[in-house]
Amino acid sequence: MRTRLVIVFLVPLVALMLSLGGAAGWSAARSIQQGFYASQLADLGYFVTSARQGLLSANTTVFEGEASRYQEVYGIEVAVFDLSGAVWASSSGAAPLLTPDQTEKVGLALSGRRAETPVPAFPWSLADTALVEPVFDDGAVIGAVLIAADADAPRTEIAQQTAIFVVVAVTAIGLGVLLVFLLARWVLSPVRRLDEAMVAIEHGAMDARVAEDTGPPELRRMTRVFNGMAGEIERVVARQQEFALNASHELRNPLNALLLRVEHLATGLGPEWDHDVEETREEGRRMTRILETLLSIARTGRADSPFSAVDLAVLVARRVDAWRDVAAQRDVVFRIAGEAAVMSVTDRTIVESALDAVIDNAVKFSPPGGVIELGARHEAGACTITVRDHGPGLGDDQVSSATDRFWRSDSSEEVPGSGLGLAIATDLMASVEGEIVLAPAHGGGLVVTLVVRDGGAG
Known part of the structure; x- marks a missing residue:
């Protein structure tokens, strides 16, 4: 029960924390991306202005000084291309190695197409950026400016933010788990004590x-x-x-x-x-x-129970002798079959009392002139005593109820009795780990089997 209660509380809590943590982490990563791209676009606009002045004056000194200092501080390369696509000036003083994508962007910029804002990608797939902006003078393109920046810094920042959110989420989940367990313990502590009390009562306290x-x-x-x-x-x-x-x-x-x-x-x-x-x-x-x-x-x-070695065959014979006069009053006779000697370690008094209850039941329901067959035998892992009468018997649907206290079949209402005989026999045999088995007899009547296990152990 505690496991189910913990799951009921814990699963929604974990799902909520993961959802909130994931949303917060995603928002932070997107914010870092947008800030990175916005910064690049702002710097690109500054260098476009500087490049226009340099291209018009045919002087690279001012632009190269600013671009060189910019690359030194931020590690971002800047280059200016003339209308022929050749490098006019760069932050490193040398022509940068362009990728095919960057070459294509330079060509588009020289054709007058302005740079597009990069589309935000998944935080874990943030790629290096290359932004190219055309340089205009009186509406005519006179060059293009390229800013090529790697994404190591924003990726590192995103990783740090993710780590912080993971630590916060794990800590919150851990505290939630502890809280849930404490809550479950508080809620279920009376149930646990009830269970312990019931076990104690079962054992006699x-x-x-x-x-x-x-x-x-x-x-x-x-x-x-x-x-x-x-x-x-x-x-x-x-x-x-x-x-x-x-x-x-x-x-x-x-x-x-x-x-x-x-x-x-x-x-x-x-x-x-x-x-x-x-x-x-x-x-x-x-x-x-x-x-x-x-x-x-x-x-x-x-x-x-004083367990001792008991010959069940002798026990059956003695109980038959004790019941013979009672059975004779109803014109009922006994017939002993089975093995001559069946030794078992059990409680003689318990088995005798259970057998008496079964014999009493068989005598009451046997017709005048009837025969009751008894016998003790060895079976696999146990010994048995069978009592078979030729009375009205029980149907398959009645056998399971016959050992219930005060249960009587509809056909036995005229027979004196209280319906306790087989129930008592069942309880007696259960006290020594034995059992009573009932089955309809072939040809009519009922077969009652007392299963006796040595030492009262199954």
Whole structure:
């Protein structure tokens, strides 16, 4: 954003300075040119008068003295030609070497044509000048005067003026750039602080706020709104943490009491109940782990995931055993396929909880007598657990919405539920850098794939 703001201010400023500097430089160069040409024409008029007197008196002494002194001072050569085109007198005392252009101008002057003012050229292409003026006496041409001057002096002066304008323009642009950067920094400093505060809140610093007394008035209002929003978010998160902490703490007592009753009841049961009792104990221990996870989230805002080596095939088999009686009430059976052993380094509790949410969803939507197929497999760079039911399934346009909270398809209105199962499973897998993938099954139903990456890293 700062780059765009700097460009918006800087480009017009640079264009304005270049335009003004260029116009000023061009005007100064033209002024120097015109002054140079005007000076030559004035000097030419003086020497025409002097040459007329010399030609009429047939005496070159006065003219040559003045012309010699003029060339000595200004470095400009002056010569007088008679009607034959021969040099009558010159500032150097010798016949000058004429260029074809100068020879042509002398011929035109001897024919009575007066000198024309040179046309201004581009400052960088200023050429040497040769002005020729006819000498008249009673309307008759009696000679011609030539002034030949090089343009080194005006070119040097133009170069100096250009250098001055360049330095001024560069300095002004530099100051403008500095001013624009300072202005952009002042305007965007509240935005930068807002960004830093949002990053801090994202990383758990819920008390991050932004000072409201700097920056433009428009951004100060946005800062106040942000601080109010951040305060409300902090209060909501605090209430959520308190609720999770209280709920988790309050659930531990009845859970412990329930486990104690299970142990008491187990003493009066025969050996044939040992398997069921052990399964009940395992479910109780699993619920204890879930409560500990909730307590950790309530205290620190995140779960301390205990990553360990987990055989996903064994995990699937155990969850199937836990759900078998529930599924049997709906006349639904499980079928385990896939590989016999699928080892992964992950959080067992998180994966179990996500798989429970997916199985619960599959049981609810499976028709009586239906089959739910489960299996764990190795895939490229990850391990997967697939759950395939034979229920109504979802269309391609519904799959992307199925993991949204409280979303339910039109065909599932009669099925009890809140639309949170797949959303919770998605959040759980995301907490260990995994994911949930949904796809319509061939022949009907839905395939839900839990992607488990080792160590919670992609």
